[in-house]
Amino acid sequence: MLTLKDLSVDYGPTRVIDSLNLDLQHNEILTLVGPTGCGKSTILQVIAGLIPIAEGEISTAQWLASPQQLIAPEQRRVGMVFQDFALFPHLSVEENICFRVTDPEPALHWLQALGLSTLRNARPDRLSGGQKQRVALARALAHRPAIMLLDEPLSSLDAALKDTLRWEIRDALKEAHIPAIWVTHDQNEALSVGDRLGVLRAGQLEQIDTPEHCFSAPVTPFVARFLGETSFLPARLEGSVAQSALGSVQTISYADLGQEVLIMVRPWDCAIVADTSAGNGQLESSHFEGSTRLYEVLLDDGSRVKVRTKANIALAANSRVTVSVISEQALLAYPANN
Amino acid sequence: MSYPLALPIAVLACLPVLVLLWLADTPQAIFQTRNLTLLTNTIMLTGMTALGAVAIGVPLALVTAYVRLPLGKLWLVLLAAPLALPSYIGAFTMFAAFGPGGEIQSLTGLATPAFSGLIGSSIVMALYTYPFVLMTTRSALLNLDVNQLNAARTLGLGVWGCIWRVVLPRIRNSVAAGALLCALYALSDFGTPAILNLDTLTRVIYVEYNAFALGQAALLSLQLLFIVGLVIALESRVAAIPERPGRALSLSPARWQARLIPLMFIPVIGFAVLLPLSIFSLWLWREGGAGFKWDYAFNSLQASLLAALAAAVLALPLAHAALVGRFGRVMERVTYLGFGIPGIVMGTALVYLGLQLAFLYQTLALLVIAYVMRFLPLAVGSTRTALESLEGSLPKAARTLGAGPLEVFRRVSLPLTRRGMIAGMALVFLESMRELPATLLLAPTGFETLATYLWRVYEAGYFGRAAIPGLLLILLSILGLGLMLMGEKRADFAVLNDKEPG
Numbered sequence: 001m002l003t004l005k006d007l008s009v010d011y012g013p014t015r016v017i018d019s020l021n022l023d024l025q026h027n028e029i030l031t032l033v034g035p036t037g038c039g040k041s042t043i044l045q046v047i048a049g050l051i052p053i054a055e056g057e058i059s060t061a062q063w064l065a066s067p068q069q070l071i072a073p074e075q076r077r078v079g080m081v082f083q084d085f086a087l088f089p090h091l092s093v094e095e096n097i098c099f100r101v102t103d104p105e106p107a108l109h110w111l112q113a114l115g116l117s118t119l120r121n122a123r124p125d126r127l128s129g130g131q132k133q134r135v136a137l138a139r140a141l142a143h144r145p146a147i148m149l150l151d152e153p154l155s156s157l158d159a160a161l162k163d164t165l166r167w168e169i170r171d172a173l174k175e176a177h178i179p180a181i182w183v184t185h186d187q188n189e190a191l192s193v194g195d196r197l198g199v200l201r202a203g204q205l206e207q208i209d210t211p212e213h214c215f216s217a218p219v220t221p222f223v224a225r226f227l228g229e230t231s232f233l234p235a236r237l238e239g240s241v242a243q244s245a246l247g248s249v250q251t252i253s254y255a256d257l258g259q260e261v262l263i264m265v266r267p268w269d270c271a272i273v274a275d276t277s278a279g280n281g282q283l284e285s286s287h288f289e290g291s292t293r294l295y296e297v298l299l300d301d302g303s304r305v306k307v308r309t310k311a312n313i314a315l316a317a318n319s320r321v322t323v324s325v326i327s328e329q330a331l332l333a334y335p336a337n338n
Numbered sequence: 339m340s341y342p343l344a345l346p347i348a349v350l351a352c353l354p355v356l357v358l359l360w361l362a363d364t365p366q367a368i369f370q371t372r373n374l375t376l377l378t379n380t381i382m383l384t385g386m387t388a389l390g391a392v393a394i395g396v397p398l399a400l401v402t403a404y405v406r407l408p409l410g411k412l413w414l415v416l417l418a419a420p421l422a423l424p425s426y427i428g429a430f431t432m433f434a435a436f437g438p439g440g441e442i443q444s445l446t447g448l449a450t451p452a453f454s455g456l457i458g459s460s461i462v463m464a465l466y467t468y469p470f471v472l473m474t475t476r477s478a479l480l481n482l483d484v485n486q487l488n489a490a491r492t493l494g495l496g497v498w499g500c501i502w503r504v505v506l507p508r509i510r511n512s513v514a515a516g517a518l519l520c521a522l523y524a525l526s527d528f529g530t531p532a533i534l535n536l537d538t539l540t541r542v543i544y545v546e547y548n549a550f551a552l553g554q555a556a557l558l559s560l561q562l563l564f565i566v567g568l569v570i571a572l573e574s575r576v577a578a579i580p581e582r583p584g585r586a587l588s589l590s591p592a593r594w595q596a597r598l599i600p601l602m603f604i605p606v607i608g609f610a611v612l613l614p615l616s617i618f619s620l621w622l623w624r625e626g627g628a629g630f631k632w633d634y635a636f637n638s639l640q641a642s643l644l645a646a647l648a649a650a651v652l653a654l655p656l657a658h659a660a661l662v663g664r665f666g667r668v669m670e671r672v673t674y675l676g677f678g679i680p681g682i683v684m685g686t687a688l689v690y691l692g693l694q695l696a697f698l699y700q701t702l703a704l705l706v707i708a709y710v711m712r713f714l715p716l717a718v719g720s721t722r723t724a725l726e727s728l729e730g731s732l733p734k735a736a737r738t739l740g741a742g743p744l745e746v747f748r749r750v751s752l753p754l755t756r757r758g759m760i761a762g763m764a765l766v767f768l769e770s771m772r773e774l775p776a777t778l779l780l781a782p783t784g785f786e787t788l789a790t791y792l793w794r795v796y797e798a799g800y801f802g803r804a805a806i807p808g809l810l811l812i813l814l815s816i817l818g819l820g821l822m823l824m825g826e827k828r829a830d831f832a833v834l835n836d837k838e839p840g
Contacts, residue, residue, distance in 0.1 A: 050734050073737035086735035089727070090753045099749075100740050143739050 001026055001179050002047070002147050006056035009039070009046050009203075016042050018203045019056070024147065024179050029170065031182045031194030031211075033226070039203040040183040041083075044149040047181070048080050049073035060146060079145030079178070083152045085136040087124035094120040097139045107142035113172065114138050130161045137169060141176055148173060148180035154189065162186075166193055187227050191215060199223045219254055221334050224264055229294075231305040232262040234336060242333060245280060245299040246270070249325050251333040260336035267294060267308035269327035272315065279320035281305075286317065297323050340662065341669075343655035348669035351676055351711060354687035355563065361690050362560050363553035376558070380538040380565065383459055383531065387524035388517040390464025394606060395471025396513060400501070402472070403479035404587045407596055413603055415819070420610035421469035422819035424772045426529025427811060428610060429462045430792065431617040433533050434801050441617060454534045462534065463524045465610045470523070471516035474578075478512035479505070483584025511576050518573040525566055526680030528775035533796060539565075540682045540775065547779060552690055559683040566678050615812060622805035629803040630791070635810060638787040641702060641777075642770035645709035646717075649766040650759055652710065653717035657725050660718070673718060676711040684708050685779030692780070705780040709770040716769065717762035724758025761821060768818035772811055 002024040009017035016039045024030055032040045045051045047058055049071055057066040065071040087096050093116060094108075101107045111117055114134040124132060133153060140148060153169060154162045170193050173180050184190050190197055191211045198208040199222075207219045218224035221232055235244035235251075237259050242251045244263055251263055272295055281299040288311060295307045295315065307323055315321060325331070401407075402414055420428075435441045437452030452458075482505065490504045528540040539562040546555040591599065656673055659666030676684070688708050692699045698707075728751055736746045774789045781790055788807040795803045 048734075048738050050737070072742065073734070074740045074742050076738075077740070078738055080735065080738040082731045082735055084731055086731035088732060088736075088750060088754075099736070100745075139739070145738075149738075 001028075001060060002181075003059050004043075004047070004056070005059070007043075007046065007053065007058060008055040009042055009051065010054040011042075015054070016203050017046070020203070020205060022198070022205065022208070024181060027174075027177055027179055028195045029173060029180045029182055029193065030196045030198060030208075031184060031190040032198045032200055033184055033187060033190035034200030035226070036185060038200040040185075040200050041151050042203075043200075044080065044151050044181060044183055047076075047147075048078050048149055049076050062146065077144075077146040078149060079140035079143060079147070080149045081133075081136045081140050081151065081153045083155060085124075085132045087127075087132055087135055087139075089124055092121050092123060093127070093135050096124065096135055097142050099139060099143070101142055106144075107138075110138035110141050110172070113175075114168070129157045130165060133157060133165060134168075137172060141172060141178070145178060148178045150180060150182040152184055153182070154184070154186070162189070169193075191227065199226060217254070217332065218264075221262065221264065224332075229267050229306055229308075231265045231267075231303075232334070233265055233299070233303050233305060234301070235261050235263045235333070237261045237333065240330070242331075245301040245303055246305070246323055246325050247280075250330040252330040253333040255335060257333060257335055261333040262336055264332040264334065265305055265325070266327075267306045269325055269331065270305065270307045270323050271326045272297065272307045272309060272313075272321050272323050274315050274319055275322040276320055279322045281321055281323055283315055283317060283319050283321050286315065295321075297321060299323070340655040340658040341666065344659040344666065344669050347652050347656060347714075348672040351673045351714070353691075354679055354684055354711065355675070357687040357690055358556045358559050358563070358683070361552060361556040361687075363557045376537055376539055376542055377561070379456065379531075379536055380525065380540075380562070382456055383463065383536065383538055384521045384524045384565075384569075386456070386460035387463035387467060388521045390460055391468040391471045391520040392513060392517050394464060394468040395516060396475055398468070398603070398606070399472050399475035399479055400505075401599060401602070403476045405589050405591055405596075405599060407591070407599060413600060416607050416611070417472060417603060418469045419607070419816070419819055420466045422815040423466060423611070423614070423812060424529065424774070424789075424815065425462055425466035425523075425527055426533060426774055426789075426792070427614050427808060428466055429459070429530040429533040430796055430801075430804065430808070431614040432458070432462060432609075435613060435617055441620065455536055458534045459531050459536045459538075462530050463527065464520070465606065467520035467523045468606075470519040471513060474512045474516035474519075475509055478509040478578055478581075480586045481581040482508055482586060483581065484587040485584060487587055508579055508581070510579075512578050515573060515576045515578065518569055518576065522566065522569050522573070522678070525562065525569065526678075526682075528680070528682045529793075540680060543682050543686060544775065544778070547686060547689070552686065555686045556690070559680075559686050562680060562683060563678075566680065570678055614808065618805050618808040618812070621802040622809065625802035625805065627806050629795075629800065630806045631786075634786045634788050634791045634807065637781075637785055638771050638789070641705055641709065641781075641785075641787065642767045644702070644706045645713065645770045646763040646767035648706060648710045649714050649717040650721070650763040652714060653721040653759070653762060656714075656718045657722035660722055661725055661729065670718060670722070674715045676713070677715040679712065680775070681708075681712060681773055681777075682775035682779070684712055685776035688776070689779050700782045702782060702785065705777065705782070705785075708776045708780050709766070709773060712773070712776065713766040713769045716765040717759075720758045720762035720765065721755070724755040727754050761824075764821050765818070768814055768821070771814050 004020055004022040007017060007020045008015060032043065034040050046053060049065065050073055053065060053067050055067060057064060063071050063076060097111055098104050098107045111120060114137065116134055116138060119131060154165055157165065166189060182194060194211055196208060197211045197214045199206045199214065201222055207214055207223045214223060215227050218227065224230045233244045233246065235242035237257055240251055241248050242261060242263050249263065281297040283295060284298045285296045287294045291311055292308050293311045293313065297305050297307060299305060305323055398417060407413060432453045436450045440450060442448060442450050486504055487500050490500045495503065528544065531538040532541045532544065539558050543555045543558045546558065656670055660670035685708060688704055692704050698704045732750055733746050736750045741749065772789060774793060777787055777790050778793060781787060788810055792804050792807045795801065
């Protein structure tokens with residue numbers, strides 16, 4: 001549907017996107033996630049034709065854009081939902097949605113489907129954040145784009161609304177059979193809503209895969225840290241077995257490793273018991289979180305590990321504890337210089 | 339791309355100052371007694387106006403901000419109204435109403451003191467400028483979190499102690515900003531001291547001009563500009579103290595209190611608005627439309643319309659340039675010079691220009707140029723605000739929906755800026771209609787406007803003939819006020835649109 005080939009984008013003298021390659025499949029929702037300033041919004045802007053390409057090309061079945069071949073935004077059939085919604089303040093909800101629509105019938109379908117029927121004559125400044133978001137989505141859908149771009153569509157809404165709207169948007173996109181790139185900085189949103197997930201770091205794709213795979217097998221510690229709570233422990237590798245402060249553990253890796261490695265330990269990979277006589281670390285903090293409890297332990301070699309247990313296991317503060325690996329799967333190992 | 343268009347306009351805006359510098363006599367006379375008297379009078383008038391405006395404006399601000407009154411918004415509009423009236427209207431009617439042989443004496447037989455000189459001028463100026471203080475102070479008061487007051491009360495401070503030790507220190511800068519605006523207005527006003535016989539710089543510049551001493555007039559103009567520059571510099575350094583967001587204090591008075599409080603508004607509104615209205619009405623009833631020709635109104639209309647159109651066209655590149663880059667902002671600032679240049683000074687500079695350039699001499703064009711140079715900032719300001727709404731994602735959104743650049747302009751940019759541009763035009767129009775000093779100096783012979791006719795009537799002593807032009811000018815000012823309030827409502831600040839308490 002959409003292919004980015006060796007795409008680079010400059011803001012003045014700085015390169016914000018560097019040789020990016022990306023494929024968007026039919027009917028697919030791809031979420032792009034990354035910290036602030038990683039260039040994720042820039043990618044959407046350049047796909048929409050709102051900023052110029054420095055190098056490389058963007059192509060769909062209908063058009064191909066490159067530094068030499070400029071395609072105006074209005075010729076790309078790309079729909080965009082802006083972070084600030086960008087509703088035209090001088091037009092009503094209906095006029096916004098039907099901005100350039102010749103046949104209003106399918107457009108009005110979205111008005112109904114997104115629960116906006118009663119608001120069709122309202123002005124945007126009378127709408128709540130969630131309503132504005134729905135109007136922005138309806139407007140983009142009503143113009144029958146070939147591809148939809150969503151730029152942090154939920155970031156200006158409150159938490160309760162985020163959760164329901166997330167699924168409403170996904171359902172609408174799937175119903176319309178429109179592939180989409182959905183940019184967010186919220187890892188929960190990124191993991192739950194996309195068919196595939198791309199993690200961006202400083203203008204480059206660190207990993208792109210199904211959300212499940214990105215989460216369970218992150219290719220770098222950066223991806224692992226960004227998508228969930230993780231501890232990294234220094235270890236010494238012998239074959240596939242690593243010696244760490246938690247004893248010897250079975251590891252696997254996606255890279256060639258030296259002897260010094262970091263092993264990734266998720267909070268539920270470990271068990272923790274009180275051990276006043278010996279133990280391998282000291283309890284530093286304990287947070288009750290409702291159904292579970294999160295402990296942070298300072299291990300005897302100076303590294304720290306987080307352990308999550310059931311809430312009813314309560315350990316005394318500052319006591320000696322033994323942390324042990326209980327995961328049945330091999331732990332991931334990364335080169336130590338990460 | 340708007341730079342090449344904006345640059346010549348910005349350069350032109352500096353022209354009056356350059357002309358004056360070139361024209362002025364050598365300043366040997368600055369420390370002569372007469373010049374010192376002039377300076378003292380000017381500075382005294384400025385200072386007393388500012389003090390008077392604070393004395394009237396701050397209490398009114400406290401009441402209108404914190405006390406919930408029936409018809410609160412109506413009172414607020416009435417209290418803001420004097421700002422929209424040209425102060426020479428007030429000076430003229432007060433001059434005619436008070437004193438031996440004044441209208442009050444001939445109607446009631448009561449002897450009232452004459453209204454003139456420094457005291458009279460200061461009172462008139464304060465009555466017509468205090469809304470600046472009222473507005474800046476009121477908005478500072480509404481931004482003040484009520485919990486600061488609550489905290490002070492729980493710490494044992496009484497109401498007056500709260501106002502003195504908690505409220506006033508927080509709003510000090512806003513009061514000062516309003517007072518400096520009043521000072522600026524008093525410095526550049528020509529009509530009031532001229533009518534009330536106070537020798538200030540503006541009045542004497544006109545006298546020198548009439549004596550064909552342009553060099554002297556230019557020298558005095560430069561002195562006036564210097565003081566104006568000082569006040570503007572001072573004003574730019576006074577910033578409102580930022581407040582954390584919170585709810586403002588809101589007092590609900592008992593019914594008898596709610597009826598009594600508006601009584602304190604009545605003297606202010608009475609003197610500033612009702613007195614001129616009644617004096618002009620009295621004259622209209624007594625003398626009818628004697629001497630008045632509708633030509634005067636048409637002349638005013640013609641010159642002001644031309645000025646408004648020209649200002650709207652010139653404002654567009656300047657406003658655009660101001661949004662594009664740093665140099666554009668500098669150019670925008672330069673055109674603001676015109677607003678700081680008193681009308682009498684602008685007139686002096688352009689009169690000389692007319693003498694040098696034969697094709698401009700005694701033409702309507704020169705008068706229109708003066709209006710545009712003085713009031714262009716009004717048009718630039720509202721055009722820029724309108725263009726700002728186009729920053730950001732709106733045009734981009736329209737492009738992604740499939741609209742080409744022309745369609746975006748027609749369906750998004752134009753509808754969103756049109757109102758602002760029209761509002762700017764209307765402001766320029768109304769200001770030009772009321773402008774007195776530059777019109778006196780620059781109107782071609784025989785080209786009488788409403789304002790200049792009012793002045794001739796005053797000079798000739800046929801006060802009764804001022805009725806129709808006076809009432810027309812008041813009517814226009816009311817229109818202008820309505821427009822300003824509408825603009826503020828949209829711009830989401832000040833008088834009408836503050837969060838209503840409760």
